[in-house]
Amino acid sequence: MTVFSGFPLGFPYFVRLSLSALTVSTLTLTSWVSIAAIDICGSTALASRQFGQDGRDGRDGRTGRDGRDGTSQTIWVTGDPVHLDLSGTDGEDGGYGEDGEWVRCRRQPRDERQDLQAADGGDGGDGGNGGRGGHGGNLTVHYTNPSELRQVLVTADGGRGGRGGRGGDGTDGCDCADERWTVEVCKDGTCQLKEYECDDGDDGADGRNGRDGDVGSLGQLVLINQVDPLPQESPRQSHSVASLANLTVNLSRNLWDTRSGAKTLLAPGSTIANTYQVYTGHIERQFALDWQAPQPSQSFTEAVDLELQPDGQVSIDFPESYWLLGETLEQETLTTYRVDGIVPVEEVTQLAVGRVDGRSRTFEFNVVDLAQRSDVLETRFEVRYSTSGDDGRRRRYDLEFEGPVPENLVQQDHNRFTLALGRLPIRSQLLSGGTRAQVELTIIRSFGSNVAEQTLTWEGEI
Template sequence: MPPTVTGDRCSWLAQSSDVQTFGKQGQSGKAGKIGSQGKNSDSLTLFLDGSPLKLDISGQKGVNGENGGNGSDGNCSGQPSNVTRNLQAAGGGNGGNGGNGGDGGNGGALTLYATNLDFLRQVTVNAAGGAGGFGGQGGQGGKGCRCSRPFWTIQTCSGRPGDANYSCTTREFSCQDGLDGATGNSGRNGRGGRLGQLTLIQIDRPLTADQPSATVPLSELKERGYILSKNSWETRTGAVSLFAPGSLIDDQYRILVDRSERSFILIWNAPQEFNRFANQRFTLTLDAQKEMRVTVPSELWIEGTTQKRNNVTEFVVYNAVFERDVTQLEAKGITGNGTDLRLFLEDKASQSNLIGTKFKVRYRVTRWQADDLQTSPRTDFVTRYEGDMPANLVRQDGNQFILDIGQLPLPVESLRSGTGVEIELLATRSFAGYSKEQKIVIRDTIKGSNILRR
């Protein structure tokens, strides 16, 4: 503020930024403790017989939140006098916030077994949720300090009175009262607990949990069988009207409308020893139509049929093969030459009495001899035949196969003794609707005296 000059005197008002505080700020009040949640009611299961009952499964009330503490007043020491600064008195402390009220506990779940719905009319139930606790009140703010002297002036002179350079300056100062502390916020009221809900089961024995699917060892399926079950539920409204007047419960309830049970048993009529397969597992499932579905593990090939009698599914096994045993064909070499050139295979898993086998063959020749064929890969083979191996050129003796390669439509020179050959077989092994391929490659040199083609 610019000076005001009157004669040889100047008057000044001190700048507001030049402020000195006095006293001590009051402390804020502590926040109120949050109320704890009311206890949920325990669930209750009863079998009704028509006797009058009064049930209280209501949730507990939530605990009220505590009030916030009051802020303390400012500590007001005496206002300094004759200071050359503006003064600010200390303020009061803020009130603490009130604690939130605890939520109410939930009403208990009620499961009733009743073969007659009229039995429920004899039951008065209170499954109300507990009320929420009240929020605590906010604490009051403390009082701020007050100024005893709101304004004062200080005069400062320079020079000697009567001299030309003599002048005096008067400065005015102020004191600002301290602010009262703010009132704390009140806490939130707790939410009310949920109503308990009814589950109604119209049978006279305990309901077992449903099991619509299971993966079970064959040993158990053969010895004891297995039962799958599925409980079907509906959600309905009108629970309150089922009970005696004055009852309080969630109006929406669950009711069991159906329980399906289906049995499965394994009948082993296969010639294979059962113990080899006992630890394999079938997966049983009830589908949407409540029919039994069976999933056989991928590593097991089964020939069997399913028979259904009432609610019992019988799975009859006539033959069983491990998938790993299907592709155990091993080349045992070639013999002869010309039209008598034959290739021998052996089924190391001894399963060929069950498994059908078809062959495709690719016959290729090279000028290299057997030793060269085995020690380094050749790229100069020439294909002389590629196609199906006719069934009349394949003979089976137990687990041995003899392929009359020399009877294929091949050039005579491709069958001569000393010719390097590569015979690639693609065997398709089939059983009871299953199928898998095995590739077999034989590299060798045709041996023996040459026999002319007929």
């Protein structure tokens, strides 16, 4: 054994053994500290370490393609037998999910100074969903003699849905050869036996089986009791407000009735949906906009949607960004909507607190309409009047009055309202100078059947 000079008295013997390959010249103060902390039995336990390689998850199966829809056809019956196949094709089956990859387990390390975790097995891939069956095609029949429909044999089945693919199998995880073992661990010269564990790897989950595709729907029958093609229709149109003011719009609609028992009208053995559509006629209607509002119509460029309903009425859908005041007038085949007034919704509630002045019975509260729409809008006021005493803590208001402001206490000067709140049934002491007050004003504005509210709040000293 080689003994170096210069070691402190009482230097640990096991450390002196570990220095046999070093020279004194290489040692520093830092070296002395780190060497003294060496644990010859190994470091303390770390987090679990995995051994082996996890199995790769299997890929999902491909989704089956949808079947093709049957071709819709229009025919004119003449009494000769007709056989049509308008069926949709079947959906494609979904692909199988791939099995998970087998795990590479490898040999479990021995005498490890940390817990071990064996590798997990791979999950199986999900099976692909089956494709939807194609829908049966629709059949439109022009005829003049209902009995000739019995010469039409049609097959308009929906295709079958594809089958869902099977999910792949998951693979087994690795097993531990030794579930527990004991190793001597030393620290600061003290050694003890420490037990470690190994956890088996998780088995991979089996993939989900794919969903079967839906069956395609049966085709539908449409009957038109005339040889001529149907007239063109235009039941829905959109126009700007500006263009409607100088335009008469022509609307038209073909009318239909829904009935049951389609298969009883056609040749025996026909397969088609039981409900069918029957053409019952054609209607036309004109629409005009009579602009009587004070604002020029050219300043309103938003679209108005018109639709001719089956009962012959014209529905008018103005933009929601406006309030309208008007009336619908019906005259033979002409529907006219007269616009007496129009207000942008965003300008209805642009009110602000104006001057607050006076005391006791002369206390007044002013409201200003910044959008200047008060000459055409009806305006009502409701008020909550509260007072507060200063108690040195958080301010609290006590409600003294709540209710509508009578019309005789409201004076309007174009777009300014003066509310004589001092004349409300409130004790004059609660309105005296120096009183700390809170006024919460709810303003109700209306234009025809349209109503909106705005709340203004003021706090201050009277």
